[in-house]
Amino acid sequence: MTSVKQHLLAAVAALALAAVPGGGALAGAKPKGAKATPPEAIMQLYAGKTSNWSRGGHAYWAPDGSFQGVNKTGDAVGIGKWYVTRKGKLCSEADWHKAVDGVLQVVSSQNCWQFVTAPDGTVWERYLGEDSNWYRHKAEKQVNGNSGKRQFRKVSKRLGL
Secondary structure, rough: OOOHHHHHHHHHHHHHHHHOOOOOOOOOOOOOOEEOOOHHHHHHHHEEEEEEEOHHHHHEOOOOOOOEEEEEOEEEEEEEEEEEOOOEEEEEEEEEEEEEOEEEEEEEEEEEEEEEOOOOOOEEEEEOOOOOEEEEEOHHHEEEEOOOOHHHHHHHHHHHO
């Protein structure tokens, strides 16, 4: 039988992977001549927006640096912070809350993505939690505002947060 901690770690890993777009023709090696994307540009891509992940779930990157997420199955929420480094990395640090067998469990996680800008101005990124490929940043996967606020509140309330 899987332990509660293993179950939660698997849920956090699945959430992190949900943030990584599937393969495809646009994924691959770092674009030739690409340089670290300036922190201000990354902030503009994320601050005040909700990212809707390819495999389900979403994250809200508040302008004040707070982070809220809901996993793809809608039974866990992440609460924490996000920040951008001078070297072109976007990171979130969150505690993910989920009920397992009626008991609230919390797993802390840190997820980071690296960003570069190609000479043609295209922004590329890759998830840093594994050996992942570079892919074009997909602005269409983001919407202005906290579009997942209602679901976040509903799941948080169900969990007693």
